Structures are given as structure tokens and as C-alpha cells.
Amino acid sequence: MGSSDRLFNRHRTVHQILGGGHVADVMLWRRKNLTVGILVVTLAAWVVFELSGHTLLSFVSSVFLLLFSILFLWAKSAAILNRPAPPLPHLYLSEEIVNEAATFIREHVNTVLSLSEDIALGRDSRMFVKVALGLLMISVIGSFTDFFTLGYICLVVVLTVPVLYERYEDYIDTHALIWYRKLQQLYARFDEECITKVHKWVLEKKKLS
Secondary structure (H helix, E strand, C coil): CCHHHCHHHCCCCHHHHCCCCHHHHHHCCCCHHHHHHHHHHHHHHHHHHHHHCCCHHHHHHHHHHHHHHHHHHHHHHHHHHCCCCCCCCCCCCCHHHHHHHHHHHHHHHHHHHHHHHHHHCCCCHHHHHHHHHHHHHHHHHHCCCCHHHHHHHHHHHHHHHHHHHHHCHHHHHHHHHHHHHHHHHHHHHHHHHHHHHHHHHHHHHHHHC
């Protein structure tokens, strides 16, 4: 299939789109043992949370409390018995790492703020429809589940959807493009019959006022 027959006219493979590194290998099951291990560990954690009734915050606090207590008692006993201290790495964030993280966050936050401004001022109707549908979907899904369960579901989706798409991408792209073109036609009709009329009505009201 040519690039015109692919979703979004993409030229890169799924592995390249996902970064082409270790994360892409895990998501596409090219490191099966690691991927299976992540799924099993997260499933076990989800089961423990569901059965124990703990929240994520209380669990993380308990783990850190236990860890710091063990390290503190280890260090004190080592000093008394003339034993080596706990083998901890030097915990330090370099200025370079902080600057890179700050730049990454600033770029993405500015992008979100720019899109939000365009939507709030009525400049991008398509983006408004996309965001509205996305938020509606999140609201509906959130009403049926809790945050931790939703996080586990998202992890399962991330580790299954890309590999299934890579395996059946020709079939999926063909049918997805058909539906995408139908949705474009539907949106064009909606834009012509509703949004354009609303814009004209608003402009007429402004002229009259």
C-alpha cells in the first residue's frame, strides 16, 4: 500500500512512529518477556488494590514509609556495628536534565494553551468537536470505573492495540479510511448546515447591535 492508502498519509512504520526504541519494542511485543512481565505485575497490583481496598496514595505512602524505615535502621545499626552503610546511589538532578524536562513541558503546555485559546475564541471548530467528543468519552468512561482501574485498562490498550494494528494494518487502514471519509462528509454537512449558520447569525447580531 502507498502512503496515500495509509491513515494520515504516513510514510513511517508503526515502530518508527512509537520512537523506534526500547519502549516501542515493549509496546509491539518484540521483548515478549518484558511485556508479559509488565502486564502480570500490573494485573497483580490491580488485584491487590481491589481486594485490599487501599487507594494508590495510601499504598505509595506505606511503601515509602517501610522503605525509609528499613534504610534508616540499617544505617544506624551499621554505624553502631562498624558495618558498611546501605549501598545507595547519589540522588541528584543535574541542571541539564531539569532544563530539558522544563523545555519539554513548556512546549507541550504552550501547545495545549494555544489550542485552548483557538477553541475558546471560536477559531477552530474541528478541534472543538474533537475535544468535546474526547472529554465526553472520558466523562462516560470515568463514570463507570475508578482511576486505578482506568489506568490498568489504558496500559492494556497501549500494549495490545499497537501490536494488533501493526499485524493487521492493511485491513485496518483500508476500512478506517472509508469511515474517515464518511465522517469528513458528515462533518462538512454539519458545518454547512449548523456551524456556518450560527456564525452568520452571530455576525448579524453584532452588526445590528
